[in-house]
Amino acid sequence: MLASTVLCAGAWLMPAHAETATMVLATEPPTLVSLTNVATTALAVSGKVTEGLLEYNEDLSPEPLLATSWNISPDGKEYSFKLREGVRWHDGKPFTAEDAAFSINLLKKVHPRGRSTFANVTSVEVPDPQTLVIKLSQPAPYLIKAFASTETPIVPKHLYEGTDAASNPNGNTPIGTGPFKFKEWQRGNYIVYERNPDYWGKPDPKIDRLVVKFIPDAAARSIAFESGSVDFGYRTPVALSDLDRLKSLPNLKFETKGASYSYNVTRLEFNLDNQYFRDKRVREAVAHAIDRKVIVNTIHYGYATITYSPIAPGLKEFHDPTPSPYAYDLKAAAKLLDEAGLKPTDGKTRFRLTLDFNPITTEGRRLAEYIRASLARIGIAVDLRAQDISAFVKRIYTDRDFDFAVNGASNLFDPTVGVQRLYWSKSFVKGVPFSNATHYSNPEVDRLLEQAAVENDPKTRVGLFKKIQDIVAEDIPDLNLVSPTFLTLHNAKIHDLATTADGAEGNLAHLYVK
Incomplete structure (x- = not known):
């Protein structure tokens, strides 16, 4: 202006x-x-304010940012970066490879996706002030796409070293490059x-x-x-x-x-520690009661694509379009609840739950209202709970004081980065936001996720993610509903x-x- x-x-x-x-x-x-x-x-x-080593064009090819050049070893186990010279932090101190190395080690500990993104990183070395070398125990075929500013922010070591990253004042008054x-x-x-x-x-x-x-x-x-x-x-x-x-x-x-760097999937997350949702029949009943076509046409006005998979349709190479085994069917939903011993106590209501919704989008509340109305038809009473994003994150990921939640998950540029965190049992860490909120644990899914994370053959890797999608669809720890068109x-x-x-x-x- x-x-x-x-x-x-x-x-x-x-x-x-x-x-x-x-x-x-x-x-x-x-x-x-x-x-x-x-x-x-x-x-x-x-x-x-806070930049990454690389940025990416529309087809996700890497381009220079804080790094001017890079090289990946033939076995995929070593990434070398030459960093830009003459860069200074906003407080005047010089930016060096020490800052980058410190940031990557920190991200591995505190970033919601860092545990999976950098899982294979064994060391981050600084041969000289302008050179960064990342060494891995096994290949990570997705890693070269992970260095964008928002995904792998490079923060000043002199402001973060020896502090609690989550409460560091730099989060409120940032100093960057x-x-x-x-x-x-x-x-x-x-x-x-x-x-x-x-x-x-x-x-x-x-x-x-x-x-x-x-x-x-x-x-x-x-x-x-x-x-x-x-x-x-x-x-x-x-x-x-x-x-x-x-x-x-x-x-x-x-x-x-x-x-293209961040496709999104809107999901209904069940708290698998909840007395009702630990019973798979209840989760199946909820799945049978929700019509994805209504969500696309009424909630999103057509600006969304149905997805039954946690991998968004935008990631065409990996996405499985197979429909859910739990199609919209109110009679099947009611029968499952009866079999679970949850018959109506007053002729109408079987039990009552509280539904939280991520407040970032307007559609979150509207979707929650639709789910409340849909579940009322099978005898599940739902109270909606609104809160700001900070309270929502704390409730879901730290306090775990919730029954189920309407949420969104960014797939980002690869399922290992965007999807693994949602279903890998090792990413259930209290206090880490946008990770395994359902508390899902399946040893076979863990094995497949870990194998896909290091598989260098593209065809084999796609096959592994196909198996993961099949198992998750059957286990139903959550309901993947739509991928919004942004x-x-x-x-x-x-x-x-x-x-x-x-x-x-x-x-x-x-x-x-x-």
């Missing part, structure tokens, strides 16, 4: 000459660095980033200021786009019911580019927004306003 703007009744005044782009999010991020938490809102902001410097976070309202004049990638960034606004109400976000008070948002930032109307406006543009919406004056596979989640160094 080229005119002066006042946010929050004068809380922050933008100078009239500054060239600013304003991003909108539905909810506030729990942290500004995607180190210990990979909530979508954290991913949306992290890469602007990126094109934007953190300026201000007014809780509940907005974040302000300013251009880094010393960025290694000069003349980028091309804008003076990036503002991130939080607008929880979907209708208000639509109005903000219409009025021009926000410039862009991603993962379909408006109510789906407003899309047809907004598409008729000449000042707004829509695109699907910039989503749209990035932006004002026509915004250019070069989605130049990488992660689109708006990238560092936005090339974005300009015209």
